[in-house]
Amino acid sequence: MNMFMKKQKISVKGIKFSIKKDNKEVARAYLYLMKNDLHKQPFGFIEDVFIDESLRSKGYGTKIIKEIIKEAKKQNCYKLIATSRYPRDKVHKLYKKLGFRDWGKEFRINLKEKNQGRFQTTF
Helix, strand or coil: CCCCCCEEEEEEEEEEEEECCCCCEEEEEEEEECCCCCCCCCEEEEEEECCCHCCCCCHHHHHHHHHHHHHHHCHHHHHHHCCCCCCHHHHHHHHHHHCCCCCCCCCCCCCCCCCCCCEEEEC
């Protein structure tokens, strides 16, 4: 049996959303638009959501995520994925309030970790 692995580069579009206050970025999130062979439309993936600690629970997260949802709809995404670590109950509550559903688990491998200011592979 002849078998081979083929790699094909695909394009991914990323959009950074940020909120500045007094010329300082106090909130940010990224929307990545990706495609797969299952759907004609792209899907959105939300990454690196950050709200300055002193401004949390003041509506910044809601504002930035609502803007991302609006953009994902504009880009004709068939779904939008947001991930969050288990202890982030306030974030989970926000996502549910904005229409997200708990859909499953995220599995990941950290390929690089900080170690004394340098990155190294974990395996």
